[in-house]
Amino acid sequence: MEKQPRLLSSQLSLQNRVCDVTLNCVVLTWKERETTKKRVSGSFLGSSRAAGSHCVPVCEIIAVQETTEACQSNDAGRWQMVPQQPSESEQHAFTVSYVERMRGHRWRCSEVTFHCTDWRLCQQWIQTIKEQLSQLTSRPKSLLVYINPYGGKQRGKWIYEHKVAPVFSRASISTDVIVTECANHARNHLKKEADLKKYDGVVCVGGDGMFSEILHGLISRTQCDSGVDENCAETLVPSALRIGIIPAGSTDCICFATVGTNDPVTSALHIVIGDSQPMDVCSVHHNNTFLRYSVSLLGYGFFGDVLTDSERKRWMGPARYDISGVKTFLSHRYYEGTISFLPAADIFGTPRDKIKCRSGCSVCQKQSTEKLTEEEREGSYGVWRVTRGKFLAINAASMSCACPRTPKGLSPAAHLADGTTDLILIRKCSRLDFLRHLLRHTNKDDQFDHTFVEVHRVQQFRFTPKHWEGGSELDLCESKNRLFGQICRQQPVCGCAPAHSSWNCDGEILPQTTIHVRVHCQLIKLFARGIEEKTVFEDPYTLCAV
Template sequence: MIKREDENYSVHLTYLFEAVKQKRPRSLLVIVNPYGGKKAALRIWRKHVAPIFSLARIFFEVCGKNILTYNCLLVLFSSHPVTEYSGHAKDIVYKSNLKNYDGLVCIGGDGTFNEVLDAVISVDSDICLSPLPGGSTNCLAYTTCGVATPVTSALHIVLGNHRPLDCAQVFNQGALVKHVVTMMSYGFLGDVMRTSEKYRWMGPSRYDYAGFQRVMTPEFYYGRISFKRAVPLNDSETDREGWTHVEGEHLCVNIAVCRCQCAKCPGGMAPQNKLDDGIADLILVGKCSRTAYIHHLLKLSDINEDHFNFKFVKHERITELKYNALGDTSSCWNIDGELLFTSNLHLIMKKKLIEIFAPPYIQ
């Protein structure tokens, strides 16, 4: 929260706002999910974000309710409408006239942003979005802003910093079912997410606990993966239409749409990835021992290590992918931290599909 006695900070910020006032957003729709991560989204909004918006004299409406103000006192002492049920964020988007706003701010985790994104695209809006960190991993905020802190994201919003962002569209039997902005994963990370649902009362620690359980009892899934490389190659696995086919057992099938950086993976799941080049990274983890996979996971946490440098790991840069489960058992997909209980999917990358509030200099 900006303290009153810090007059110099306020004065400098006011001058800065005046310098860029032509480009800054004037009105925002704010969606707060109080249930994600450590359940701190409402506190983040009240303590860190609302005071900055108020100082910038930005009108904001919270969760579709009639709190349209830039008066910080009203924010601090009024009751705060928040999302109340699964799918509420989508309903807010559907019921709102997005043309009345210069931006839509999602205070929550990656799953909250994904839910809002699906709704915004379905109503054919080009409104600028902001993934303001208030969840467990906050992967998108970390990747696009370089750090997952609410104040940093809020300042980029009030300054009007924005940039294009790639998305992936996911289809099942020809029907569009989901959009992806961070990562979708089948196998290990899907199993971890599914197992963690039993322990929601543990908060973010449930992912570590579920991850430990799944590492101790790894499961391999047999399937066929077909993909198109960003740069086509002539090899025995590639057909005339440019599809490369891989069939076999895998512990994990990961598709990273962005670098997927977070506190536990500061270098990112896909360090080479760029935010707006229309290319995703396919990371296949084949059959391996438990010890070898743990070694692979540990390298993810070290920015100086190469987690692709294993014989059982295959890395490709792709623009399109199809997955078909062929085994007797199946996993589920973990898409931006949300579960999708469908094995067979078709993913297509879409270059610069949306605009988000974030520094344009981060690639």
């Protein structure tokens, strides 16, 4: 590979050790030397041997600033600013803040301070690094932040103020912050009021439900501004603004599946350095009327019932899902219905592939480079298939849905941005078998390797519950409620199982059960980069091997 031209190279001092510091267009490197101290005009010279080597890609430098020396005064025990001494031996310094990779995909903001005696040299370093950073045009300068103060453990505000705002301020990002006052506040503000021209992105502090609000606000606003009708549009207009997720909810699967961890500082750093991860969005329609969008899980049966039950237990915080999970598992309800789906072509792989969607995924990249027309795309997907039966769960995972409960996800090989969703059908089976299947989400075994589990990679699907086939959903719903609702509520394990479940759509209950789902390839972008391969965070030096 061609060597990058050097912009600057000096010997600077780092914690009283001499370092060879070099900046080119791609990386900042410093190598410590063991030195017999001998100062020459602002630089140290001395006999040396390489003692430690560091390398930071320019695109992962957060900021640079001149450092004012601080030292502890002996008597008061407090930190005081040392007055500037206009002497020959005066030390000048600058501090570079940069991304450092920790275990488990977490990132931290680290700092290194270089000293020198030549003021001009110090300024030259600061200016040159600043110029390099100003050329990184994908970095946001202005953000609109929405905080759900009631998500998860109700720590959204604290997390933002203590973990995120300092990182944004270090990177000189300006923010307008809105703490939501009620559900749908963020969605409606984005949809109707926000002056989006002022911003380079939107930040969501909350869980998957809060993200869903932001997603809906942004997509609807974009369609409205472009004159597109969400009810009948085959093709939707992608949003120009990226969304950043600061995890502060109960599941936070969208953050986990796109970053690899639920950590506010890591997410803030992905935003600051201007990462970009395209993401598929499913549109859900009922009788040609638009209902909702989904990016993670659309789940009928088990996950719909868990969510319905958990809504009454919101006060419990994230633990509500475990309680409702056990309760729903024990009730062991199954539901009859018909699923028709349009399988994705072979080139998209299958949900049982060993290859996973990771940072810079080639499968997803292919989608953004291959400019197929909608017709060509449709043509390559084959014919609709139909299947009926009794199901414990019907899950559509547009992404892996990895989260702390299942680090590999509901569909470990699903892609973030390939234009497909993985349809997982769990047919009626014994409680023990279903438990075995659930447990496999938490270990290395293949959760699809059961006779009662079927998986398909699809581009569209439809679902119709059995009792409503050909009928009007609302009428039948009402009559069913009148007839069986009372009995079933009182005796949930009565054998007269309710005929329908509900759809869990990214953590929101859908009002209808007969739905048509279409995947819109790469409709939105996040401030993320997908999960990095282990080698990258175990050995960040590989990043510098440019």
